[in-house]
Amino acid sequence: MEHAETDPYAQVEERDYEAALRPKTLAEFDGQPRVREQLALVLDAARHRGTTPDHVLLSGPPGLGKTTLAMIIAEEMGVGLRISSGPAIQHAGDLAAILSGLDEGEVLFLDEIHRLSRPAEEMLYLAMEDFRVDVIVGKGPGATAIPIELPPFTLVGATTRAGMLPGPLRDRFGFTAQLDFYDPADLSGIVANSAGKLGVSIHPDATDEIARRSRGTPRIANRLLRRVRDFAQVKGHPQAHRAVARAALELYEVDERGLDRLDRAVLGALCNLFDGGPVGLSTLALSVGEEIETVSEVAEPFLIREGLLVRTPRGRVATRAGYAHMGLRPPAQNPALFD
Numbered sequence: 591m592e593h594a595e596t597d598p599y600a601q602v603e604e605r606d607y608e609a610a611l612r613p614k615t616l617a618e619f620d621g622q623p624r625v626r627e628q629l630a631l632v633l634d635a636a637r638h639r640g641t642t643p644d645h646v647l648l649s650g651p652p653g654l655g656k657t658t659l660a661m662i663i664a665e666e667m668g669v670g671l672r673i674s675s676g677p678a679i680q681h682a683g684d685l686a687a688i689l690s691g692l693d694e695g696e697v698l699f700l701d702e703i704h705r706l707s708r709p710a711e712e713m714l715y716l717a718m719e720d721f722r723v724d725v726i727v728g729k730g731p732g733a734t735a736i737p738i739e740l741p742p743f744t745l746v747g748a749t750t751r752a753g754m755l756p757g758p759l760r761d762r763f764g765f766t767a768q769l770d771f772y773d774p775a776d777l778s779g780i781v782a783n784s785a786g787k788l789g790v791s792i793h794p795d796a797t798d799e800i801a802r803r804s805r806g807t808p809r810i811a812n813r814l815l816r817r818v819r820d821f822a823q824v825k826g827h828p829q830a831h832r833a834v835a836r837a838a839l840e841l842y843e844v845d846e847r848g849l850d851r852l853d854r855a856v857l858g859a860l861c862n863l864f865d866g867g868p869v870g871l872s873t874l875a876l877s878v879g880e881e882i883e884t885v886s887e888v889a890e891p892f893l894i895r896e897g898l899l900v901r902t903p904r905g906r907v908a909t910r911a912g913y914a915h916m917g918l919r920p921p922a923q924n925p926a927l928f929d
């Protein structure tokens with residue numbers, strides 16, 4: 591999903607780094623106060639009733655803490671966690687195997703749940719509602735459905751696109767949370783905590799600088815912290831202060847507002863190649879050599895939120911602020927441009 595690291599060794603390192611920094615409990619989870627409070631209530635209610643918590647749907651852009659929250663739910667309930675994802679489950683049989691292997695009370699985390707195949711999705715309806723799956727044996731008129739009882743479990747589904755989930759699936763989640771981008775103060779706290787876990791000495795000015803450039807996303811904040819830490823170490827600064835953070839982030843092409851290479855490429859292409867638009871998503875993605883999903887789910891939500899780009903029915907359009915940010919002058923006559 592994320593575009594930054596493509597080297598497999600770097601990916602493993604990145605995963606270990608993320609795992610080391612993941613908050614383990616709800617109390618350690620910074621930001622998203624509403625979601626935290628609501629989720630705490632869902633978990634408390636389940637503890638009171640002595641049942642498994644309701645199924646939970648988490649939606650929001652990548653890197654905001656969906657996987658982390660799934661892990662926290664299992665940790666807080668003192669149960670095991672199984673992890674899979676929509677694209678990994680090709681056939682309904684794959685899902686039946688996962689479900690029937692669950693232990694009582696376990697949490698099943700399904701990432702990218704909007705990408706489940708139709709038969710798997712239908713199997714999930716029954717599993718979520720009645721803790722049962724019907725396994726079809728045989729073909730044609732002789733086929734029979736063998737019901738398999740499942741232990742009660744909690745499904746935690748994650749999606750970057752809640753709108754793409756079919757209604758019947760969405761309706762079967764007892765609790766739905768939309769994760770929002772984090773504000774800089776929360777991100778600054780996350781960076782300070784992460785620095786503490788890593789034993790990195792960092793000045794609050796530098797955590798603020800990192801937070802401001804992290805696009806509202808903890809994953810990016812932690813990643814930028816790593817760049818700043820490396821830079822400070824290599825250049826021999828015992829403490830990372832603001833100037834060190836700025837120099838490190840400039841080196842890695844993260845600008846003042848947090849736009850990275852991909853964001854600038856998308857916005858630059860929109861302004862320079864397409865006169866500000868409107869242009870279709872697939873053409874725009876092609877022009878920057880990226881997957882459509884990467885552009886629409888990683889770059890665009892941030893550019894839209896910053897008021898630099900707008901999605902219209904006719905395609906993507908740059909705003910005047912977008913032009914200004916790229917240091918470009920908007921074309922005199924493009925009636926489609928937004929203010």
Ligand SMILES: Nc1ncnc2c1ncn2[C@@H]1O[C@H](COP(=O)(O)OP(=O)(O)OP(=O)(O)O)[C@@H](O)[C@H]1O
Binds near residue numbers: 607612621652654809
């Ligand atoms: N609220 C938070 N407080 C502290 N750290 C956080 C928080 N949310 C996320 N993180 C950190 O950000 C990183 C990414 O989080 P996570 O993997 O949970 O995101 P995600 O929403 O599941 O992303 P994706 O959709 O790409 O899988 C992790 O290292 C995690 O520790």
